[in-house]
Amino acid sequence: MNEVINKLGQEYVSVDLLEKLVYSHDLAVLPKFVKPLFDTTPVAIVRPKTTEHIAEIMRLANEYRIPVIPRGGATWGFGGTIPVKGGIILDLTGLNRIVHFDEKNGLLTVECGAVWEDIMHFLRETRWKLPTYPSSALSSTVGGWAATGGIGYGSLKYGPFLKNVVKATVVLPSGRIVVVDDKSNPNLSQLFGSEGILCIFADLTLKLIPKSDVEVPFMANFSNFANALMSAQEVLRLTSPHSLVLKAFGFVRTKDYVESDTYFFGCVDGNRYEVYKQYLTLDNIVNRYRGYLVPEDEARREWEERFYTLKIKKWGPSILGNEFIIPTHKILDMVKYCWQLGNQAHLDVEVEVMFISRYKALMFQLFLCDERKSLRYLMSAAITKKVLDAAIKAGGKPYGYGLWNFQFMERAEPEKKRELKRIKRMLDPWNVLNPGKMIEVRLRLGFPLPGKLYSMFMDGMWFLRRVM
Amino acid sequence: MFILPKLHLENVFACAQCGYCVKKCPTYYFLGWESASPRGKIFALKEFLGNGGKLDEQKLRKLGKPLSTRIFNCTLCGLCKEVCHTEIDVLEIWLKIREILYEHRLVPQGVIKLSEIIQQSKNIYMMDNVSRTDWVTYTSADVNFKDSAEVVYFVGCITSFSGRVQSIAQAFSSILNSMNEDWTLLKDEWCCGHPLVLSGGIKEARTFALHNVEMIESIGAKKVVTGCPGCYIALKHEYPKLLGKKPGFEVLHSTQLLNSYITSGKLAVPKADVKLTYHDPCELGRISGIIQEPRMVLQSITDTFIEPKYFGRESICCGSGGLLKLVNPYLADNLAQRRYEILTSTNADIIVSACPACVQTFTQTATTMQDGKRVIDISQLIAEQLSLI
Structure with missing residues (x-):
């Protein structure tokens, strides 16, 4: 580390114990029993101020064969910025x-x-x-x-x-x-x-x-998910909104609750006439599917709250989630499956579907749980594997792989995996840049973690979760 | 509508680690390391807590000191609470952890010293508490020391002892006189105890709450007015918690009283041809929710009131909050300079605030920057307009 300090300066490098602790994670919570499998504590954290600083670190990493893990806002939940065999964390937020x-x-x-x-x-x-x-x-x-x-x-x-x-x-x-x-x-x-x-x-x-002449947010409430979904698909066919997000909740822990309300929200932008026309069409479609558009101020509030997607976490206090891309005609099946899993595991569920085209959507599901109950949390974590299994079967793929979803890449995108491996070998022969992610995962002692073994373990956990 | 399950909100564990607080944190803005950010500190706290919310004493011994440095490198401005994704009462967490660190004698040396000073001298400046009312002589203010009165003016340590801001007390006294209020100063005012709460010394703060409440109640006052947001929080929110009962008087900040005078027509302030900008003190604006009152007062004085960047609930700290000035004066100065530059960029003639600590800090920054910008408290501005001082 002395060489790094000499090249960059003391103020850009930290080896402080507490600092290492707080840089050893991302958005997701590592189950306590899984943590010992990896060396998640970095040897140092570096905050480069220039591109040249990054290049200097990479040259030293190659020379000393030290892993380097780039880190931005650390707002991803798939373990992409978690060290698996120590190394240097590059905190890039200063650039x-x-x-x-x-x-x-x-x-x-x-x-x-x-x-x-x-x-x-x-x-x-x-x-x-x-x-x-x-x-x-x-x-x-x-x-x-x-x-x-x-x-x-x-x-x-x-x-x-x-x-x-x-x-x-x-x-x-x-x-x-x-x-x-x-x-x-x-x-x-x-x-x-x-x-x-x-x-x-x-x-x-x-x-x-x-910038558009106008941006008009909208929000429509429905009494059931199927109607909301059909309505959203019709909206996509007849209009071209800036964004369209469908949300549904399934709270299984409340006694008197059967099926929650569902709603979608989004925004239309463009010139005044075009937006007005689209809004009228939208209103028509929503009415046809027995929904109703909420007043504009309410819709605007929802639109302004669009960045607060994890609000529900406070009721957990933890969440288990995953994101995957799914063909739109499979959304209903996937949502029903999530409900079913939530019921089996007795976990509350939130599902969010962000449409990315008429044919594809990014689906985000959250199960509420409690990380303080370590064993139960580990067993519950298997639920995300069940969801991804079903999503891949339905023609979908995970939105990201990182550390947690690496086992799915072979099944979901085998060609992309081969291509990535080829480029990785070519660009990074010493495997110093963010090793142990996406295309292969290695344990603390250097052994590779076979996807199949991991998969069997998670299935076992799910079995235990259901019987306990 | 769906019904949310009734669950206890477990503050630390409910943190989504989304990082929305990171960029907003004024301390992180300068230090840049994750451990300086609210998100980083919450993650560290989670590691210190075992199941059932019990502290891991072994980890605390190992990492308690570095944790304490981070916890006290915080202005307690509450901006993290404001932007929290999962609506955690982050401020409450910071205060709770300070209390734990205080109990374990892990707080910075300066904080221990301050606590001792307050307990010994009953004020934050280690002055003889008898000299608390010396400002009356210095400023030739016309004040009262009555045995019974309707209103008590609780001056606070900074306004009482700091030469830079003693004229705030003079100004506010003169306004109370001009309004013919039946008011008095306390004959033996002690520190409100807020700095002790910020230090983590909750038990020690209780003694101060008891004394001040006893003094105020013996006068039979219905209202207590203070110009210091720290004292306001102590009197209004901390005393009921510390004493386990609500004191029998209403607590007002000076801007609330001034606004009530103006809106009721009791007080008419002549308009001034001056450009004003206002800095919301964190403890008054965001934390206590007193945002409109000072604005209404200022807008009655001038037609050219300019809001700075970051105002109201989004205002950023002047650097004097949370005992930061004591623990890390260098960082506090940086924060003050950043906020001062934002305020001066409005090109206002006068920077107004409603907190002696903010006024004191910005006056000092103005001297350092040598740009001669005038920084005053809202009470001073009104008293000057009315030619009372």
Whole structure:
């Protein structure tokens, strides 16, 4: 570490015990019994201030074969920023400057640690806006979203984040700094969503869109999920909203509760006439499916609350969740299955479906549980595996793999896995950049964790959960 | 409508680790390390707590000191509570953990010293408490020391002892006189005990609550008014908890009383041709919810009232909260400078606040920055407009 300190300076490096503790996790809670399997404590945390700092760390990591784990806002829940064999955590939140704003062409270059909310604030005084942003925009970073999928609000109308990036400066595992775009080798789409195992995004040039004349939020309530879903699909067929999110709750712990209300919300944007026309169509569709549009101020409140997707956690106090992409015609089956699992495990469920096209949606399900009951929590964790099994069977795939979902990649995207392995071997022969994630997981002692064994263990846990 | 299951909200474990508090935290803004952020501290606390919410004494011994440094590198401004995804009362957690650290003698040395000073001298400045009313002589204020009165003016340590802000007391006294209030100062006012609560010394704070309540009740006052948001919180919210009963008087902040004078037509303040901006003290605005009253008072004085960036519930700390000035003066100065720059960027002629600690801090910052910007308390502004001082 002395060499790192010498090159970067003492103020950018921490080996403090408490610091190491608080950097050893992301959004999800590691079950107590699983923690000893990995070495989740980093040897140091480094806060680079420049791209050159990142490159310097990567060069040293190669020289000394130390793992480097890039970390943005740490708002992802699949263990992507958790060290599995110690190493250096690169906290990239200090790289948060606006590098260049091309106001004429609507192009904005920002450093990887810039938080989405800050970019929105910056654009407030301009005639441009972001085409798409994540549901965790109040704390997640641009680089983090590039590494972990890039589907969020606005993706329905303007496409995923990848489609809205012109180029990026990345640091490769060797420490080489390169600019990548659609035509480079490796290209942007190969590196996007690679969960920090292929490169570290240093800065990105975002494509902006002109601000709309009007943005009208909407929210529609329904008495059951099937009607809400059919109505949403009809809305997608006949209008083109900026975003459309369907939400349903299933509380199994209340005695008098049978089936919860369901609602969807979103926003339509564009010119005044177009938005007015779309809103009328929306109203028609909602009425046809026996729902009703709530008053605009209520809809606006819901829209403004769109970043608060984990509010329900306070009733847990813990959650077990997963995200996956699913064909829209399978949504109803998946939601019913989640209800069924919730009933079997006696866990409350929240389901959120964010449509990303007429044919595909990002589904997010949360089961409320209690991490303080360690064994029960570990057994309950198996529920997320059951959901993903069903999602893959239905033609879906996990939204991310990280540490927890690695076992599903072979089944869900075998070709992508092979391609990632090939590029990883080429770019990172010493496997120093975020090792033990996505394409393979290794335990503390260096043994690989076979996906099948992990899968059998989780099935066993689920069996115990059901009988206990 | 669905009915949520009735569960106990387990504060620390309910944290979603979403990080919405991270970027907002004024301390994190300067330090940048996760452990300085509310999210980081909550995660660390979770590691210290075993099942059933019991503290792991072994871990506390090992990591108690570094944890204490982080817990006291906090202004207790409450912005983390404001943005919390799962609506956790984060402020309550910070105070509770300070109490635990205090019990284990793990609080910073300066905090222990402050606690001893307060207990010994009954004020935060280690002055002879008899000199608490010396400001009356210095400022030639016209005050009362009655055995019975309707209103008690609770001055507080900072306003009583700090030369920079003693004129706030002079100004407010003159306003009370001009309104013909039946008011008095306490003959033996003690520190309100709020700094002890912030230190974690809850038991010690109780003695102070008992004394002050006894003094006020012996006068038979119906109202207690204070210009200090810290004293306001102590009198209004902490005393009932510390004493287990609600004292028999109403507690008001000076801005509430001033606003009631103005809205009832009792007080007419001549308009001033001056540009004003207002800094919401954290303990008054966000924590106590007194946001509109000071604005209504200021808007009655000027037509050019400019809101700074971050105001009302989103206001950011001046750096003097949570004992930060005592524990980490360098960090406190940085926070003060950041907020001061935001306030001066409004190009207002005068920066107004409603807290002696904020006024004191910004006055000091203005001197350091050498830009001659005037910083005053709302009471001073009104008294000046009425030519009372």
